[in-house]
Amino acid sequence: MKASIITIGDELLIGQTIDTNSAWMGAELSKYGFDVYRITSVHDRREDILYSLKEATGKSDVVLITGGLGPTSDDITKQTLCEFFDTHLIINEDVLFMIEKMMHHRNFPMNDKNHRQAEVPESCRVLKNAEGTAPGMWFERDNTIFISMPGVPHEMKHLMEKMVLPELKKRFTSQTIIHRNIMTYGTFESKLADILTDFESGLPSNIKLAYLPASGIIKLRLTGTGSDKESLSKKLNDQVDILYKTIPEYIYAEDEESLEMVIGKLLKSKQKTLSAAESCTGGEIAHLITSVSGSSAYYKGSVIAYANSVKMQLLGVKASTIEKYGAVSQQTVKEMAEGSRKLFATDYSVATSGIAGPDGGSDEKPVGILWIAVASEKEVVCEKRVFGDNRTINIKRFSLASLNLLRKQIIKQ
Amino acid sequence: MKASIITIGDELLIGQTIDTNSAWMGAELSKYGFDVYRITSVHDRREDILYSLKEATGKSDVVLITGGLGPTSDDITKQTLCEFFDTHLIINEDVLFMIEKMMHHRNFPMNDKNHRQAEVPESCRVLKNAEGTAPGMWFERDNTIFISMPGVPHEMKHLMEKMVLPELKKRFTSQTIIHRNIMTYGTFESKLADILTDFESGLPSNIKLAYLPASGIIKLRLTGTGSDKESLSKKLNDQVDILYKTIPEYIYAEDEESLEMVIGKLLKSKQKTLSAAESCTGGEIAHLITSVSGSSAYYKGSVIAYANSVKMQLLGVKASTIEKYGAVSQQTVKEMAEGSRKLFATDYSVATSGIAGPDGGSDEKPVGILWIAVASEKEVVCEKRVFGDNRTINIKRFSLASLNLLRKQIIKQ
Numbered sequence: 001m002k003a004s005i006i007t008i009g010d011e012l013l014i015g016q017t018i019d020t021n022s023a024w025m026g027a028e029l030s031k032y033g034f035d036v037y038r039i040t041s042v043h044d045r046r047e048d049i050l051y052s053l054k055e056a057t058g059k060s061d062v063v064l065i066t067g068g069l070g071p072t073s074d075d076i077t078k079q080t081l082c083e084f085f086d087t088h089l090i091i092n093e094d095v096l097f098m099i100e101k102m103m104h105h106r107n108f109p110m111n112d113k114n115h116r117q118a119e120v121p122e123s124c125r126v127l128k129n130a131e132g133t134a135p136g137m138w139f140e141r142d143n144t145i146f147i148s149m150p151g152v153p154h155e156m157k158h159l160m161e162k163m164v165l166p167e168l169k170k171r172f173t174s175q176t177i178i179h180r181n182i183m184t185y186g187t188f189e190s191k192l193a194d195i196l197t198d199f200e201s202g203l204p205s206n207i208k209l210a211y212l213p214a215s216g217i218i219k220l221r222l223t224g225t226g227s228d229k230e231s232l233s234k235k236l237n238d239q240v241d242i243l244y245k246t247i248p249e250y251i252y253a254e255d256e257e258s259l260e261m262v263i264g265k266l267l268k269s270k271q272k273t274l275s276a277a278e279s280c281t282g283g284e285i286a287h288l289i290t291s292v293s294g295s296s297a298y299y300k301g302s303v304i305a306y307a308n309s310v311k312m313q314l315l316g317v318k319a320s321t322i323e324k325y326g327a328v329s330q331q332t333v334k335e336m337a338e339g340s341r342k343l344f345a346t347d348y349s350v351a352t353s354g355i356a357g358p359d360g361g362s363d364e365k366p367v368g369i370l371w372i373a374v375a376s377e378k379e380v381v382c383e384k385r386v387f388g389d390n391r392t393i394n395i396k397r398f399s400l401a402s403l404n405l406l407r408k409q410i411i412k413q
Numbered sequence: 414m415k416a417s418i419i420t421i422g423d424e425l426l427i428g429q430t431i432d433t434n435s436a437w438m439g440a441e442l443s444k445y446g447f448d449v450y451r452i453t454s455v456h457d458r459r460e461d462i463l464y465s466l467k468e469a470t471g472k473s474d475v476v477l478i479t480g481g482l483g484p485t486s487d488d489i490t491k492q493t494l495c496e497f498f499d500t501h502l503i504i505n506e507d508v509l510f511m512i513e514k515m516m517h518h519r520n521f522p523m524n525d526k527n528h529r530q531a532e533v534p535e536s537c538r539v540l541k542n543a544e545g546t547a548p549g550m551w552f553e554r555d556n557t558i559f560i561s562m563p564g565v566p567h568e569m570k571h572l573m574e575k576m577v578l579p580e581l582k583k584r585f586t587s588q589t590i591i592h593r594n595i596m597t598y599g600t601f602e603s604k605l606a607d608i609l610t611d612f613e614s615g616l617p618s619n620i621k622l623a624y625l626p627a628s629g630i631i632k633l634r635l636t637g638t639g640s641d642k643e644s645l646s647k648k649l650n651d652q653v654d655i656l657y658k659t660i661p662e663y664i665y666a667e668d669e670e671s672l673e674m675v676i677g678k679l680l681k682s683k684q685k686t687l688s689a690a691e692s693c694t695g696g697e698i699a700h701l702i703t704s705v706s707g708s709s710a711y712y713k714g715s716v717i718a719y720a721n722s723v724k725m726q727l728l729g730v731k732a733s734t735i736e737k738y739g740a741v742s743q744q745t746v747k748e749m750a751e752g753s754r755k756l757f758a759t760d761y762s763v764a765t766s767g768i769a770g771p772d773g774g775s776d777e778k779p780v781g782i783l784w785i786a787v788a789s790e791k792e793v794v795c796e797k798r799v800f801g802d803n804r805t806i807n808i809k810r811f812s813l814a815s816l817n818l819l820r821k822q823i824i825k826q
Binding site: 018038210213276300309 | 425426427428429430431432433435436437438439440441443449450451452453454455456458461623625689691695696697698699700702703704706707708709712713714715716717718719720722723727756757769770771772804805808
C-alpha cells in the first residue's frame with residue numbers, strides 16, 4: 001500500500017507557511033499501514049500541479065492533495081484537476097445550499113466567489129465539508145485514488161477523520177489495526193531504546209514499537225495488526241502491561257495526554273488545589289496549567305517572582321537565605337514553595353529557581369541549572385536538574401521537569 | 414533562477430517530525446530572487462533519493478538537500494550521493510580533526526561511527542560545519558548545483574548563512590537586493606491590503622511588497638532590486654517613510670522584533686519597571702516578557718490571579734467591585750492593574766481578565782471577551798476586545814493585545 005501527498009500553495013514554497021498538513025496526514029496514513037513514500041509541495045501553478053499528479057499516477061494507491069481550493073483567482077487546483085481528469089466544473093446543489101446556509105448564518109451576502117466555490121469537477125465524488133466552504137473531491141484513475149482537500153488544517157482533518165480515513169481503512173486494510181500510545185517523560189530516546197531492547201525483540205511479530213519524541217516527551221506507540229480484534233486487543237494489553245512493569249518511572253499517561261492534563265485530572269479527582277511560585281520559568285508553568293480547559297477548578301494562582309524583593313515580600317523567603325545560599329538554591333526554592341502554598345492557601349505548590357541563560361551562569365551555578373520544590377501538607381521535596389544553554393528550550397524543559405515532580409508528589413500522597 | 418529542495422528522513426514521511434527546514438530555506442532562497450518550484454520529502458531509501466536527484470537535475474539551478482547524514486546505519490545520503498555523482502567516500506582530514514576536537518571537548522571517546530562521519534564523497538567541496546559533526550557537501554553537475562546539509566535545523570542554518578547563501582548570492586545575483594521588514598500589529602491582512610492598495614500600486618517597479626502574517630502579527634516585507642546599492646537603499650527608505658505615514662497605528666517595529674522585545678527596549682531606555690496581573694492569560698504575558706534575555710532589568714514579577722480570592726487578597730480588588738460588575742469587567746481589571754502596580758512597586762503594570770473558553774461564556778460576556786488595563790503613574794487605561802472561541806488561540810491573542818496596549822502607553826508617556 002503506497003501513498004503520496006501533494007500540498008499546493010505559493011505560501012509553502014516561499015516559506016511563508018510551514019507545511020504541517022503533510023506530517024499530520026503522513027502520521028495518519030502510517031497508522032493504517034500505508035507507506036507514504038513521497039511528499040511534494042508545489043506552487044499554485046498549472047504545469048507544476050499537473051506534473052505532480054502525473055508523477056503519482058500508477059505509483060501510488062492513494063494520493064492526498066491539499067490546498068488551492070480558495071475562492072480567489074490564484075487558487076487553480078479545481079480547474080487543473082478538471083484538466084487532468086478530462087472533465088469540467090458544474091454547480092453542485094448540495095454544496096451551494098450549504099454555502100448559502102453558512103453565509104446566511106454569518107449574515108454575509110452571497111457573491112460570485114461563493115458561487116464559484118459550489119462548482120466541482122463533474123466526475124468526482126463530493127466530500128461535504130461541514131467546517132468550511134470548499135468541499136473535498138474524490139477521484140479514481142489507473143488504480144490510483146486522488147483525494148483533494150482544502151489546505152486549512154482543521155477542514156482537512158475534519159474531512160480525513162469523517163470520510164477519507166474510514167473509507168481507506170475499509171478498502172485497503174482487510175486486517176484490524178490497533179494503536180496504543182504510552183506517554184513517557186524523564187529520559188532520552190537512546191536510553192529508552194537501550195532499556196527496551198529485550199522488550200522490543202520479545203514483541204510478537206504482529207506488534208511493532210515506534211518511538212515518537214517531541215520536546216522532552218517520548219510517545220511510545222505499539223501498533224498491532226491481526227484478524228481478530230478481541231485477541232489482538234488482549235495481546236496489546238499484555239505488552240502494555242510489560243511496558244508498565246519495565247519502565248514504571250517514565251510512563252505518566254496514555255494516548256495524547258500532557259503532564260498538565262494528568263495533573264489536572266489527579267487534582268480534580270482528589271479535590272486538591274494548586275498554586276505556583278516561578279522565577280526562571282517566568283510564567284510558563286502557570287501557562288501550561290491554565291492551558292487546560294477547566295483548570296480554574298483546582299488552580300488558584302501564582303506569583304511570578306523575578307526580582308528577589310518579590311521572593312521575600314510576597315513569598316516570605318528570608319533575606320538571610322538568599323544572602324547565604326543565593327536565589328538559585330535548594331533553600332530558596334523550598335521557601336518559595338512553602339510561601340506560595342501558604343499565600344494561596346492551596347494543598348500543593350510548585351516553585352522554580354534557576355538560570356535560563358544565555359547569560360548569568362557561573363562555574364558553581366552554570367546556565368541550565370534548575371532547582372524545583374513541591375510543597376504539600378506533609379512535606380517539601382526538592383530536585384536539582386541541569387539542562388543546556390538555550391533560553392527558550394530551557395524554559396520549556398524546566399517547566400516539564402517541574403510538572404513531573406509535582407505529578408509524582410500528588411500520586412505519592 | 415530555479416531552485417528546488419529535497420528533505421530526506423523517514424521521520425518526515427511518517428509524520429514524526431514536521432519539516433520546518435524547507436520553509437526556512439524557501440524563504441531565504443526567495444529573498445535572493447530564486448523561484449523555489451518544488452519541495453520534496455523522501456525516505457532514507459536509496460531509490461527514492463536517487464529519483465529525486467535525477468528529477469531535479471537540469472531543471473533546477475540549485476538543489477538544497479537536508480537530512481540523512483547521521484552516523485547510524487539508516488542514514489544513507491552520503492553513499493547515495495556517491496552513487497549519483499559516480500564517486501566514492503574518502504576520509505577528510507580537516508573534518509576528522511574537527512570531530513576529534515569536538516569529542517575531546519565533550520569528553521567522549523572516538524568510535525567507528527565518528528570516523529565514518531569524517532568520510533565525504535571525493536568529488537565534493539566540503540562545507541565545514543562548526544555546529545555539528547556532519548559537514549555540508551557541494552556538488553555541481555549538468556548546470557545544477559547540489560548542496561547537501563545536515564537535517565538538524567541550527568546546523569543547516571549555520572551552513573546556509575555562513576557559506577551557501579553568500580556564494581549563491583555572488584553567483585546568481587548580479588543585482589543588489591535589499592529587504593526591509595516592517596512589523597505590524599492590530600489588523601487583518603485583508604484590511605491592511607485594502608488600506609495599502611494605493612501604496613502598492615504607487616511602488617516603483619523594482620520594489621515589491623509581501624504580506625507575511627503569523628499569529629496576529631503581519632510582517633510587511635519590501636524587497637528592492639537594483640544596480641546601485643546607495644540609490645536603492647534611499648528609494649526603500651522613501652517607501653518605508655510613506656508606510657509609516659500611511660499606517661502609523663499598526664507599525665510597532667522593524668525586522669524580526671516581537672512586541673515583548675520592543676517593550677523591553679523601551680523600558681530599558683526609559684529606566685522604567687514592569688509588573689503584571691493576569692487572570693485569563695494565565696501566565697502567558699509573563700512568559701512572553703521573560704522570554705526576552707535580560708528582562709530581569711525591568712520586569713519584577715506578576716500575580717496570576719485565577720481565583721477571585723487572589724484578585725481581592727493580593728491585588729486589592731474590592732469584593733463589591735467583583736460582586737457588582739463581575740470578574741470580567743472594566744472595573745475589576747482596572748483595580749487589578751492598580752493593585753499590581755502598587756504591590757510590585759513598578760512604574761507600569763498590565764492586567765487581564767476575560768473568558769478564554771471554550772466554556773464559561775454568556776450572552777452579555779461571550780467566550781473570547783477580554784478586558785485589558787495598563788496602569789502607570791499618570792493614569793489607568795482600559796480596553797475591551799472580543800476574539801474567537803479557541804482557548805489556545807485566545808490566550809495568544811489576548812496576550813498580544815495586552816502587550817500592544819502596554820507598548821502604546823509606554824510610548825505615550
